[in-house]
Amino acid sequence: MGSPIKSKKNCTVEFQPLGRRIEVPFETTIAQAAQSAGVPLAADCGGKGKCGKCRVHILAGGAAPPAASELKVLEQSSAAPQERLACMTRILGDVKIHVPKTSMVHEQSLQLEGRMRRPEGDRLVQSRFVKLPPPNLQDQRSDSRRLAEAMDAWDENGWTLSPEFVRRLSGVLREFNGELTVFLQDDAPIGLAAGKKTPIGAAFDLGTTTIAGRLVDLESGEILCSEGCMNPQISYGEDVISRLDYAIHNPDGPGRLSAAAKDAINDLLSALCKNAGVEPERVSNLSVACNTAMSHLLLKLPASPLARSPYAAGFSNPLELTGKAFGIKDAPTAKVYVFPCIEGFVGGDHTAMILACGLDQADETCLGVDIGTNTEIVLTRPGADGGMFVTSCASGPALEGAHVRDGMRASPGAIHKVRITENGPEIFTINNEPPVGICGSGLVDALAEMVRAGVLDSRGHFTYEAKGVHKSPRGKYYLLATKEKDQAKQDIIITQKDISELQLAKGAIHAGVQKLLQQMGISAKEISQVYMAGAFGSHLNMESALAIRLLPEDLADAEFVQAGNAAADGACLALLSRRERSRAEKIARKAVHVEMANDSSFSSVLVKAMRF
Numbered sequence: 001m002g003s004p005i006k007s008k009k010n011c012t013v014e015f016q017p018l019g020r021r022i023e024v025p026f027e028t029t030i031a032q033a034a035q036s037a038g039v040p041l042a043a044d045c046g047g048k049g050k051c052g053k054c055r056v057h058i059l060a061g062g063a064a065p066p067a068a069s070e071l072k073v074l075e076q077s078s079a080a081p082q083e084r085l086a087c088m089t090r091i092l093g094d095v096k097i098h099v100p101k102t103s104m105v106h107e108q109s110l111q112l113e114g115r116m117r118r119p120e121g122d123r124l125v126q127s128r129f130v131k132l133p134p135p136n137l138q139d140q141r142s143d144s145r146r147l148a149e150a151m152d153a154w155d156e157n158g159w160t161l162s163p164e165f166v167r168r169l170s171g172v173l174r175e176f177n178g179e180l181t182v183f184l185q186d187d188a189p190i191g192l193a194a195g196k197k198t199p200i201g202a203a204f205d206l207g208t209t210t211i212a213g214r215l216v217d218l219e220s221g222e223i224l225c226s227e228g229c230m231n232p233q234i235s236y237g238e239d240v241i242s243r244l245d246y247a248i249h250n251p252d253g254p255g256r257l258s259a260a261a262k263d264a265i266n267d268l269l270s271a272l273c274k275n276a277g278v279e280p281e282r283v284s285n286l287s288v289a290c291n292t293a294m295s296h297l298l299l300k301l302p303a304s305p306l307a308r309s310p311y312a313a314g315f316s317n318p319l320e321l322t323g324k325a326f327g328i329k330d331a332p333t334a335k336v337y338v339f340p341c342i343e344g345f346v347g348g349d350h351t352a353m354i355l356a357c358g359l360d361q362a363d364e365t366c367l368g369v370d371i372g373t374n375t376e377i378v379l380t381r382p383g384a385d386g387g388m389f390v391t392s393c394a395s396g397p398a399l400e401g402a403h404v405r406d407g408m409r410a411s412p413g414a415i416h417k418v419r420i421t422e423n424g425p426e427i428f429t430i431n432n433e434p435p436v437g438i439c440g441s442g443l444v445d446a447l448a449e450m451v452r453a454g455v456l457d458s459r460g461h462f463t464y465e466a467k468g469v470h471k472s473p474r475g476k477y478y479l480l481a482t483k484e485k486d487q488a489k490q491d492i493i494i495t496q497k498d499i500s501e502l503q504l505a506k507g508a509i510h511a512g513v514q515k516l517l518q519q520m521g522i523s524a525k526e527i528s529q530v531y532m533a534g535a536f537g538s539h540l541n542m543e544s545a546l547a548i549r550l551l552p553e554d555l556a557d558a559e560f561v562q563a564g565n566a567a568a569d570g571a572c573l574a575l576l577s578r579r580e581r582s583r584a585e586k587i588a589r590k591a592v593h594v595e596m597a598n599d600s601s602f603s604s605v606l607v608k609a610m611r612f
Contacts, residue, residue, distance in 0.1 A: 012094045015039050016059065030056060030063075030086035030097060035235050035256075040104050043235055044402045046242025047087040051403070052077035054086040055103050062093025076474075102436075116356065116569040118221070121579025125185050125199045125218045125284055132178035143169050147189075151182065159188055164324060164332040168192060168281065183218075183284040191284035191333050200224075200282040202269055203571035205349060206261060206290035206298060207231060208240055208373050209400060209409070210535070212568045213268040215276050216575050218285065223572065224276040227268050232260040233297065238402050239373045240293035240345075241394075247303040257297045262327045269330060280330030286323065287571040289339045291347035291374060299338070306345075309597065313341045316588055318581065337574055340585055343593035345392040350376040352570025354591075355584045357531045357563055360388065364528035367513065367558075369551070370567070371536045373397045375509050378591070379516040379527075388587070389519050391594040393512035398501040399440040399536060406480075406492045408437035410535065415442040415481065415492065417541070420449040424468060425480050434487040438480065438494075441539045443502060446494060448544035450478060451612045458612050460499045506550040507610035512596065513552055514605055519594050524554035533566040548612055 010023045013033045022037040031054055034041045044051035052073045063084065066074070070088040086103075130150045135141065141149070144161055147169060153159070169192060172180045176194040183191040183199040191199065199218040204211060211231050215224040236257060237243040247253040265288075273280045290298060292313045293306055301314045323334035339348025350370060359366050359380045368378040375395040380388045401407030401414075408414050413436035417428035427442075429435050438446065450456045455466045455478060462469045462476040469476055474495070481492040517524060530551070532540060542560050545551055563569075573580040596602045 011062070011091050013037070013091060014096045016096065016098045024091060026092065027064075027090045030084070030089045030091060030095075031235075033091060034086060034099075039099060040230070040232075041086055041099065041235060042103055042238075043087065043242075044238040044397065045087075046237030046239075046245060048242075049073060049085055049088045051238075052079070052085065053103060053402075055079055055083045055100070056086050056089075057082045057098040057100070058084055058089075059096040059098050061095025061097075062091065063095055064090040064092055116223070116572055117358065119573050119577040119580050120583075121577040123218065124576060124578050124581070125183055125190070125201070127181050127183050127197070127199050127219065129179075129181045129196050132173055132180070134174070134178060143173055146173075147182065153187070161189065162322065162324070162333055165189065165192070168333065183282075185285070185335060190335050191281070191331070193279065193282045197279075197282055199284045200273075200278055201285040201287070201572075201575035202272060202283055203568055203575055204265055204268070204286065204288045204290075205352070205565055205568040205571060206265070206288055206294050207349070207534075207567075208291065208294060209234065211261075211264055211268060212565055213265070213272055214568055214572055215272040215278065216572050218575060221576055224278065225272055226568075227271050227275065229264055229268060231294075232264050233257050236260070238397050240291070241307070243297060244293055244303045244307045247297060248307060254297070254300045254303065258300045261294070261298045266327070266329050269328065273330070283323075283328075283331040283334050285335050285337070285575050286326075286328065286331070287337045287339070287574040289349045289352035289567045289571040289574075291349050291376070292341045292345050293347070293374075295338060295341060295348055311344050311595075311597075313343065313347075316341050316343065318585055337581065339571070339574065340588035342390055342588050342591045344595055345374050346376050346390045346591070346593055348588075349567040350378065350390065350392075351584050351588050351591075352568075352574070353531075353533050353563070353566040354378055354380075354388075354570075354587050355573060355580065356566040356569035357533070357561075359531065360583065360587050360590070362529075365522065365526050366529045366531065367516075367527050367555070368531040368533065368563075369509070369513070369537060370533040371395065371399060371509065371540075372534060373400065375512065377509075377512050377516060379513075379520055381520060381522065387520065388591045389516045389594055390591045391512050391516055391596060393508040393596060395505040395508045396501070398498075398505040399443065401437065401439050401443070403501045404438070404443065404498045405495050406437045407443065407498070408439055410439040410441070410539065413437070414439040416445075416539065418442055418445040418449050418480070420453045420455070420468075425449075427481050427486060434489065435481045435492055436489055438492060440536050441541065443494075443498075444506075444544045444548060444550065445541055446478075446480065447499070447502060447506075447612075448541075448547040450494075451548060456499065456612060460503050460610070460612060462496060462499075503610040506548055507606050510549055510551060510609035511602060511606040514609065515596060515599060515602060516594060517552075519592075524552040525557070527555060527558050529559045529561060530555055531561045531563045531566070533563045535565070538562045538564050549609065 042053040324332035415438040
């Protein structure tokens with residue numbers, strides 16, 4: 001296809017229209033080259049050649065011919081003649097590649113804000129301003145002793161300080177006339193800043209798909225700014241199982257996945273400090289809330305126990321380490337707090353959500369649901385006959401747009417709202433841009449409308465002769481948006497296979513709620529409040545969710561609270577108060593985990609829950 005094939009030498013790969021070039025070893029796959037070059041290729045199946053989402057055009061250069069398995073997926077994906085699967089195509093020479101927009105991970109509309117309550121208890125971090133005299137030949141005390149004596153803290157035990165703290169102390173002492181503020185946690189210094197300054201904290205919600213960060217003034221409790229980004233680990237797999245598999249079967253997998261997440265956190269921290277006009281040296285504390293798999297991949301903990309039964313996590317207590325040990329470049333002396341996991345795939349992000357919503361101290365029966373690739377659910381009831389039960393269910397990425405023909409994340413051009421009228425479907429897109437696909441909230445709306453309009457029956461099958469239903473060699477589909485009517489780049493449809501994927505996702509969530517209700521011995525009608533957390537839950541039309549039985553219909557009379565990014569709220573609370581941290585740790589100990597894999601009746605509950 002142009003240039004001669006090289007023999008076991010490095011090959012130059014050029015990605016257009018991004019203009020990125022990189023040298024990679026002979027026989028590297030295009031997907032591996034894209035990862036190294038920072039090209040955000042979609043990889044719903046984790047690079048196993050199954051989803052067909054990583055299609056690229058080879059414009060010129062040397063590449064291995066497609067195998068029969070690749071040709072089959074390309075045919076099923078209606079690929080153009082020059083398209084190849086990046087994960088299956090090996091590079092045999094210098095090559096120029098065009099990456100279409102549809103094959104890249106879209107920048108998602110991120111859920112950064114929540115509805116944070118006031119923290120309980122005294123502040124975790126205190127500050128103290130001191131002015132130290134400079135050393136001279138008559139006063140040769142060390143810098144650390146000079147500081148300790150100025151704070152009346154010098155005794156026979158002294159402080160245990162890091163080299164990074166001493167390095168910072170020596171610089172500030174000499175460059176700023178000895179005027180500095182020391183940040184203390186448990187009466188020990190954890191950071192300092194020149195002049196009179198307040199300590200700063202950074203809270204992160206590390207999700208499977210996105211990362212949200214907030215910068216917090218640790219004296220006033222004010223949130224100074226919020227930022228977010230896509231989780232770059234997504235190029236190694238759309239869901240946690242794909243990433244765990246990558247970590248297990250690739251010798252450098254754990255390091256790559258950990259570095260990807262830590263680099264993103266470092267970049268977010270730099271952006272937060274820049275936007276808030278804060279010196280990074282003032283950051284004395286960080287907190288990280290993430291699901292079980294993300295915490296293990298972040299910290300390079302063993303992945304194998306999570307990938308096979310009995311799915312035991314490595315820790316259920318909080319982990320605390322220094323910024324240097326964690327890999328925080330701009331705040332090496334800071335303390336990093338990682339939220340405790342509960343059990344199985346119910347992780348620290350769910351602990352943080354329960355903390356933020358106050359579900360551990362609720363005086364009514366409450367349900368909390370954080371919908372994602374791995375949906376986590378909590379049911380709490382006060383009193384002697386109550387308790388706190390939690391579970392997780394593999395709802396899969398369909399509700400985030402993956403494994404759906406025209407599915408996408410919530411980014412500009414995504415259909416997020418659907419109504420079916422006598423004249424056909426009426427669609428609404430994010431930023432009112434021409435439609436390019438449909439995101440999770442739009443899919444839930446579309447399903448509800450198709451059921452209401454009689455397009456789908458209770459089993460999820462297209463009804464005969466329903467308006468808007470068409471036939472193709474691959475089966476029936478519903479035409480949602482067209483090039484002519486809606487200025488779509490291509491016709492946007494919902495296929496029977498898409499319906500099945502969505503039924504599995506919504507059925508898993510419904511069944512998870514039902515099993516927790518059975519465990520507590522109550523009915524859905526006894527639930528007073530339902531907290532919907534996370535980006536998906538915060539943008540979900542609850543009428544549509546109940547109409548498709550994503551949640552039990554008997555919840556219709558409950559009060560629904562769309563809690564926003566409650567995990568990030570919980571992470572902020574843990575920055576501000578020792579009491580809040582103790583409360584989070586009590587939640588992790590108190591919660592009773594209900595494992596669906598052990599329940600022989602779960603399959604029958606799931607089958608019923610998949611119906612509309």
